[in-house]
Amino acid sequence: MEVTLTVNGSQHSLEVAENTLLVDLLREHLRLTGTHVGCDTSQCGACTVHLDGRSVKSCSVLAAQADGAEITTIEGIGSPDDLHPMQAAFRECHALQCGFCTPGMIMSAIDLVQSSDDLDRRAVREGLEGNLCRCTGYHNIVDAVLRAAPQMK
Amino acid sequence: MAEAIESGIGAPVRRKEDMRFITGEGRYTDDFSQRGQVYAAFLRSPYARARLDSVDASEALAMEGVLAVLTGQDMAADGFGDLPCGWTVKQKDGSDMVTAAHPPLAHSIVNYAGEPYGLVVASSVAVARRAAERVITEFTELDAVVNPALAMDSEDIHAGVVGNLCYDWELGDASATDAALAAAAHVTRLDLTNNRLIPNAMEPRAALGIYDPGTGEHTLYTTSQNPHLERLVLSAFVKVAPEHKLRVIAPDVGGGFGSKIFVYPEETAVIWAARKLRRPVKWTAERGESFLADAHGRDHVTHAQLGLDEQGRFVALKVQTTANLGAYLSLFGSSVPTYLYGTLLAGQYKTPNIHVEVHGVYTNTAPVDAYRGAGRPEATYVVERIVEIAARELGMDPVELRRRNMIQPADFPYQTPVALVYDTGDYEASLDKALQLIDYAGFPARRAAAAVAGKRRGIGLSCYIEACGLAPSKLAISLGAGVGLYESGEVRVNPTGSVTVFTGTHSHGQGHETTFAQVVAARLGVDIDDVELVHGDTGRVEFGLGTYGSRSLSVGGSAIVGALEKVIAKGRRIAAHMLETDVENIDFEEGQFRLRDSNRALSFGEVAFAAYVPADYPEDLEPGLSEKAFYDPENFTYPAGTHIAEVEVDVETGVVALVNLVAVDDFGILINPLIVHGQVHGGLAQGAGQALLEQAVYDEYGQLQTGSLMDYCIPRADDLPDFLVDTTVTPCTHNPLGAKGCGEAGAIGSPAAIMNALTDALGVNDISMPATSEKIWRALSG
Incomplete structure (x- = not known):
């Protein structure tokens, strides 16, 4: 299926399997490896990103659910010269x-x-x-x- | 020199490594990917003990995207060796411990639930995992031995290991201790368990194996605290590849706490599969796999007796412990309940007679090995719980009883009855500071106020000691260690005067890139930003033994100091030539090579440049300014301190609140107090976890009941209080930095303090860790 979403201000349209998790879309498809996976039970929060401005555990969100959304990851909030x-x-x-x-x-x-x-x-x-x-x-x-x-x- | 002062020894420099971590640019093993990469999923035993009868992979192999199903049989056929144990413990009777073969992948018997016996390699993680479920394995289930206390009376797990006894070890004088106990005015007895823990570094273990058929070179990215040791074991024992054809890279590693010291089956299998399939193979553990198959920690059952004379002086301590080693000996599993435990039973006290006996037993549970503190938390828990209970039995103030028995500054060097020689310390200084920080004098009023509110408040101390920076090699090897305990350091001065430093230690949260740069910058008088630390890559660092036992600064840092001194010595010779004088007339200070009693000087950068562009250069000297050193410590270091906990128990619910936790530690000279305090905080959190929340539970069949973060409770932000930490300083007497190590103290001292506080609150002595609300409520409900 195709998912279109904005990540850190850039729009992406990606072909992903229906069961793809948002965290896998970020890490594997967009190579945004700053978002980490620390568990498989939504307990640890290492994968937290912002979806339309609110924090979500991206291991518990399907990529499909993020269709049309604005995602912000750790890579999108600041840079070494301009830290959040x-x-x-x-x-x-x-x-x-x-x-x-x-x-x-x-x-x-x-x-x-x-x-x-x-x-x-x-x-x-x-x-x-x-x-x-x-x-x-x-x-x-x-x-x-x-x-x-x-x-x- | 404001810059130098701000980054000098003792300055709370903000960490150099942080910039990549806070911007998402850290690079952990799972973040690396290769063209053509495929993925492994492991086949794991569902049984704690079973005969492996057959593996039928036909259905899995027929699935689209599946490249291979490899088993322990295949690995054995390829001539792979077993995973070794790195420390051969000698038994009471002088014989070697009895070991059982530990194949990386089981091929005939499985001995713990979760033990890997094969792997599926496929084009994606999802396919590999689905295919693993389609592999049909026939097992014959056998009775499992789970409870370590019963292991010696159970069926033998391993052929040739009678009574599941790996070793019967002792230290100290048994007859003198028995005699002193028999003559003691009072004997306090204590039975306790030290609960089994699962380390749970936040980054799960991972491995990426790459094989280059053109050169025969194997590259293994993996989550290791000691990549050179990993390479040595994989090469010399497991026979994966010759050492010069195997490069192990441990990039950013997301915490270890000991669990990433060991060489595990999975990375062994991944590099093997990469060669077999000529494809890069990646595996990253799911958290559930971490629970099942990371080495666990602690798991002791102990009976202890402390004898005291009429004045409350300790006359003897006798300790009998059964230590659960798990199904196989992990890399250092044998040494943790022996040389890292029995040797620490003197604590901070002048107990003249100590005897300890340890039965190391096999069970059908995951291997047990070093976890933050490794033996020393277990020793501290025995000593500090029994001392506290003795004070209660004698009606003495627990602080006064401890003071009466403490080794005094004038007593150093102090030979304990359990082999160690403490070099220095001032235990009452830490105790006094801790008492002041927690306002010990004000406690009765706080307790009374809590009682009015229907709460029971208690306070408890723990005056711990640890032995860090394991040493010296010669002694350790004579006691059965299979490796040396030195460290290497290299200081490579670049032609422009910047400095690249190489260490065989590994940082996985400890901030070496900052602390070590501070040491180098201070000694060479260069800017800290001109110093870069390289670690974690056998292709870049010559050799090393990695990071464990709070050794990195005291041992690894000392090796770097050795290399720095060689660099300065060579620089002085270069400067002497350039300034047309003898080397004796050149002093090096604040980054300048100065001609004594003159205003003539050369900067460090000028000398570095001359070393690489030797236009005017001593004829008898090689060009270049790059030096290496190995440092082998002459003794352990002995961090020590006092931790005090204050708890409040809600009698209605059994809920315990850890309201105050104070730690005053003597780590010797501090390079970066910001980082040191951070290390203590983390250790305290893990100690609090052990005392109140964490326990690995296996059922009677050997099934892990605490196999996820929903069942195994590691502390969350709202479980913990703010910490109050401070330090006292007696410099280590035998290393050039005066440093002792700070990584484990928090986890060593705090469990006993918390349990002493809790039992003080409840008025009972026998609550076991973890003291969950349920346990407390039951104790209160009688």
């Missing part, structure tokens, strides 16, 4: 170690900040409970989200 405030905060606060959960964590954190008022540490922890990190113990991730939040307003 959340990216910059993750670096500043040492909120990443191995980097594998980081793209999904950043994409979830951006949506969390955009959809919440008055985040505090507890609210950040609850808001990110769908994204697993095995390296950082989350402490510095909470710091980073709260650092980026005012810069995103």
